[in-house]
Amino acid sequence: MTDIDKTQAVASSVLGVELEAAEAAALAGKMGVEQLKSGDLLVGEGESRRTLFMLAAGRISVCKVDGEEEQPIYQLRVGECAGTRAFLDGSERKAALRAEAESIVLTLEPADFESLVESHPWVVYKVMRALFRVTHSNLMRMNFESAEMRNYMMKTGGRY
Structure with a gap:
């Protein structure tokens, strides 16, 4: 898979809904990139990794272990995020993330995000609003x- 414009990926994601171009660039500058091959495990169920993941390209499935087998329960769309709860409160992962095709994922660590508080407080505010919307829509x-x-x-x- 080829390189990706992180700023454009952020701007067109659920995190970038309210961000202006310079704000999206500031957030993108704090994000890492992981490239996955089909079948690669991004994060396992039960892990304590606090990273927020945003699908920039490809296909990622959210999976739960059922007995001995891993079962997909949801497929992320490009621009969607996974791991909001672990990112915010440090709880262990309730599901795994597995690549279903070559994929590019942008990653955000809590410390990198928190470093924006002083320099870009409105970015932090707008991203927290976006994370609330993501969590709320998942609950609904x-x-x-x-x-x-x-x-x-x-x-x-x-009619059933």
Whole structure:
């Protein structure tokens, strides 16, 4: 896979929704890059790595271990982030991230992000708002899926 323009990738991601060009460049300057081949494990379930991951190119699956097998439960779209909870509070990973194709992932470490507080406080504020939106949309999606499953099991709320 080829090099990527980190600033453009940040600007077109969920993190860059509110960022101006100079702000996206400041954030991109703090981010690392990981290139993955198909099948590579980016982070394992249960790891304590606090890195925030943003898919810049390719396909990454969010996976859970079910018995002895790893099962994909969600596929990240380009521009989406994974690991928001671990990034913010240091909790262990509740799922693994595995490349389904050659992929490029931008990474952000908490210390690098926090270093922006003095020089770019509005970037920190806007990114924290973006992380809240990501977490909120995940919660809403999970609530919807839970309701759909309940309706299916109880044979209510639709044609099952």
